[in-house]
Amino acid sequence: MLDQTEGQIFLSEKRELSIINNYRSFSSIKEVACGNLIKFDDDTLKGGADVKITASQNCKVVIIPIVGAIELTDATGKNILIDAGGAYIFSISKGETYTIKNIYAEEMVNFVQIHQTNNGLKTPPKEVSFDLDFARNTLLPVGNGVHIGKYEGRSEDTFQLYGTIKSVFGFVVEGAFEFQNRLLETRDALLITLNNANEKLQIEFEALSNNAIIIIIEVETKA
The missing domain is CATH 2.60.120.10 (Jelly Rolls)
Incomplete structure (x- = not known):
């Protein structure tokens, strides 16, 4: 795609x-x-x-x-x-x-x-409170548009944004991820913005190592 x-x-x-x-x-x-x-x-x-x-x-x-x-x-x-x-x-x-x-x-x-x-x-x-080991391979809501997840190697996930939110910020706490076709390693971060304002923002990512942890934040940006 x-x-x-x-x-x-x-x-x-x-x-x-x-x-x-x-x-x-x-x-x-x-x-x-x-x-x-x-x-x-x-x-x-x-x-x-x-x-x-x-x-x-x-x-x-x-x-x-x-x-x-x-x-x-x-x-x-x-x-x-x-x-x-x-x-x-x-x-x-x-x-x-x-x-x-x-x-x-x-x-x-x-x-x-x-x-x-x-x-x-x-x-x-x-x-x-959240349990990353119990709910592996899925994003857990922390609150205020902040999410966190722990993934096994080669596990894939998607993050769909609705409404007017057109940007997300991803931060790799541990391990490595392919995040919207970009490689992110431990403590790297990435701000993703959708070019087409008429579309919904869907982020695809894959863990490239075991016990990889990522934080994803919904970001409000001015039109």
């Missing part, structure tokens, strides 16, 4: 790196226009460390631990424990802060931070 999409690849080794004391952050899309997706960071905290994050604008935040568990303190002072296999979604206003802490004394933790503009509309926070 003729590919009617255009893509922008964000290679792992070309991500912007920030290191502050015991906190390391790789930004896939900093200074790049990705519609309502304004932040996608792959972060690591050393044992016992914490980091304070300030919102650059009104947005919805999705936190997904990849390795280990973290404690999040939101702008109201509420503490939430989030473990791998879970996520936490909340709204935050420009200038507000939240803190993420590694609950382990010595082991490092790895987590993903996703910020999406929300036009100032706040919604109640939500805790999400």
Whole structure:
């Protein structure tokens, strides 16, 4: 089938790196226009460390631990424990802060931070849990247009978008995928946009390694 999409690849080794004391952050899309997706960071905290994050604008935040568990303190002072296999979604206003802490004394933790503009509309926070091993070879909804899945080698899947959404952002957490005819390896990302506004966007992808994990995000872009 003729590919009617255009893509922008964000290679792992070309991500912007920030290191502050015991906190390391790789930004896939900093200074790049990705519609309502304004932040996608792959972060690591050393044992016992914490980091304070300030919102650059009104947005919805999705936190997904990849390795280990973290404690999040939101702008109201509420503490939430989030473990791998879970996520936490909340709204935050420009200038507000939240803190993420590694609950382990010595082991490092790895987590993903996703910020999406929300036009100032706040919604109640939500805790999400999922089992990637139980539901292999399928995408699981995390919330707010974010999906995650774990696949066996050579497993194929499709992702169909409906309505006005014409772009998706894919990030390979582990392993390798062929994603809409593009090769993505560990921590690579890709923004796919449909050229024809009258068609529905359908993404096809295939895992090229065992236990490959991918995050896919629906992205709202201006017409």
